Amino acid sequence: MLKQIEGSKAVAEAIGLCRPEVICAYPISPQTHIVEALGEMVKSGELTPCEFINVESEFAAMSVAIGASAAGARAYTATASQGLLFMAEAVYNASGLGLPIVMTVANRAIGAPINIWNDHSDSLSQRDSGWMQLFAETNQEAVDLHIQAFRLAEELSMPIMVCMDGFILTHAFERVDIPSQQQVDAYLPPFEPRQVLDPAEPVSIGAMVGPEAFMEVRYLAHAKQMQALELIPQLAAEFKERFNRDSGGLVRTYCIEDAETVIIAMGSVLGTIKDTVDEMRAEGHKIGVLGIISYRPFPLEQVRRALLSCRRFLVLEKSLAVGMGGIVATDVRMAVTGAGLKGYTAIAGLGGRPILKSSLHALFRRAQAEALPPVTFLDLDWDVVNKQLARERTTRRSGPVAENILYDKGIVSAKFG
């Protein structure tokens, strides 16, 4: 059913259709609207049988999900930013135990300095946690990816994060087609756990594993993700059959057939990039887009294939490997090893810095002219950066960095661009 609906609400409705049995909720912006809506659905009896548990921390949220999943229940939670870091130990544990928990990450920056706005630092910090990570471009895709995620997680018995840009998607009202319960039931069978805590058949889960077996257990986690590379396109194809929509998959290309320059990105910024690319194409530029939906597992082969016929690529990412540069860019470069392509990285949109079409135009033109340094920081205010660097050169007690920058920037509340 077509609805004009807030992204969080749409995702909550999709989760409800997936019949989760245990939902753990802890408030953190910008995922709060999702669990609030689910809480209401459970309390009103609309979503039943389901246990909605208000936990005392994200660490507990993931721990409760671990217990519920190990006991055979379909478990769901949502988090963002500091919350994801606070639960990090349990995040690794859930995947280590092979528990198919689905978690929405409403992507948000990580402090300090504290910042509630969107970037991808949070889920990318859990890159190696063993969780799969799928990135939604639109709220429609966020809805669809959640439905596919339960299926994928449970078939592989591995957990998944569905990542959607905080505020930009979670708080955006847009048109979303919410499937019917019958459609979702036909796509997503009830949860059949591979391991379950059951007094009728007692098992021990979570034993200590020494050097003699640990590598094999870790390898199998990797093997599962390699299986996911096969399964994700299959599930997307089956999804299309049933729901009549292209959603999910490993990567999505746009105008790359004859493209000399390909822009690579994840999440909602792909929309702004596509609009920019349309405008540049109208002016005769041979430029295209590669969207990465599955960040983990990383589709090396599909990325390589998409890029082989271009001359250069630019990875625009909302994350920063401090001391190195790009995070997604590293994986992309790995994918095109030996292909002789020019590759650039643009760090953009950190902490919710708006990514403007005007800035993208300028950036993409410089990429086309091969006039970019290896790593670019889009719309960075070099004046305040240099001022602070000078301050640190001349004064020992130069004070807190963030507060100095705010002082140099002036009143920020008066700006809205």
Next chain:
Amino acid sequence: MGFQPVKFYQTGTFTVGNRLLTPDERSLQSDKGRSNSINSGHRACQGCGEALGARYAIDAAVAGSHGQLIAANATGCLEVFSTPYPESSWQLPWIHSLFGNAAAVATGIAAAMKVKGKTSVRVVAQGGDGGTTDIGFGCLSGMFERNDDVLYICYDNQGYMNTGVQRSSATPPAARTATTMTVGKEPGNVFGQGKNVPEIAMAHGIPYVATATVADLRDLEYKVRKAMTVHGARYIHIFVPCPLGWGTASNDTIRMARLAKESGTFPVFEAEYGEVTGVLKIRHQIPVEDYLRPQKRFAHLFGEHPHPETIARLQLLADRNIRKYGLLNGHAAAADEANEHLRELRISEGGN
């Protein structure tokens, strides 16, 4: 299946077996039909109080749940010695997730049982004092506050023994650990720190809180079985001496637990909804010194340069417990009380 006869020797009123009692008054451990939830062959140290306490408690919980029990375990000695991969001592469904989340994992299991309508399946969470009073405290308090249907059992051996005997918030003042060395002006752990988790549990107003020691088997069993008759959050704090960490003889584990109780150092009581409803009285009061002296972790208080003033301070703490919980004065024998409770309980359980 082979049957190994278990021999019990009558050495006093409180020891295992009580073969002078009528069969229905005997402890579960003396019943060959007990569940043996932690099978033999685990890797605990000789004389491990925690292994003993866990065996007593989980067997009683299994009986109280008619065999329908799932356990969540915090990281620690109990977890490590019971599941050396690929072997497991556990004869019930058991999960270990992390050091600090046993209570939350148990909450998740209980939620799954509820949502699946498996109302007969009960859930127990267990951990050592580190996993309970320190790193798992947030999850524990959350579980209490939500009154989740979980029995949490803490096996308190007063320190981080698994990692090599470091101080926890359950380590007593003056005790030597690897992080409270016996050097400086105030050797050993400092006074005025630590937390009393049974009382904090009571402050949550949960249906049932109790303390017990491995020296009083039937009292321990009674408390676990009573806890299993109640729904909601429950907490049992079991005092389990650690021969390795305390520097005591491995055949002295039960004696050390008894001395802790008889000196007033460890008060044994139970509470419902935040109110103390029963205490196990001291039968033969002993000075705290008698409890401290056999332990190498307190050796610096004795010997060539003794610290009688420190022993006196520890005595004051015990005296405060005795006053606070009314551990003296009563002439009713505590064992008789426990016996009486157990009899009532069995009647209420339908003569099981």
Next chain:
Amino acid sequence: MFQIRVHGRGGQGVVTAAEMLSVAAFEEGRHAQAFPSFGSERTGAPVVAFCRISDKEIRSREPVIEPDAVIIQDATLLHQIDIFAGLKPEGFVLLNSQRSLQELGLADLLKGRRPERFCTLPATELGLKHIGRPIPNVPLIAGFAALSGTIRLESVILAINEKFKGKVAKGNIAAAEEAYLLVGQMIQEAAKC
């Protein structure tokens, strides 16, 4: 694509206004996207929300930089931030005030622009009158419908019925209808002079 920027303060229903605009456009079978300029939830703080309306799928996620219309829910913001930044030459402005633009000292703003596209509306008073609360958002979006013709009053009423129920919905509809009429009259007068 028609792009709207709504300015106001936390507690005035700024985000709701943008959302309801998008719902009204959706009811007309069009694509619409509404989103706030996110901040911590504090009553009284300046808040901005955006709405895009188009006949095609809306892909861009950048904030509205060059609005076709600006709706201002709180006149006290005029002296605090550059509310008209990027406003297109043909753009619309709807301001919540009992006073006219001239009385507010904004006559300069009208230079070189079409006067019938600038309007003030006593939206807070309409809110008080019909809903019993000083919430100006619904009268303003109904006024915006009259001012710009981008959406129909009936669509605004549909959006109201989706958002509110019973007495509150009724009051909001009454407020919307009066606002729509008032703005209609004002732009007619403005077009004359």
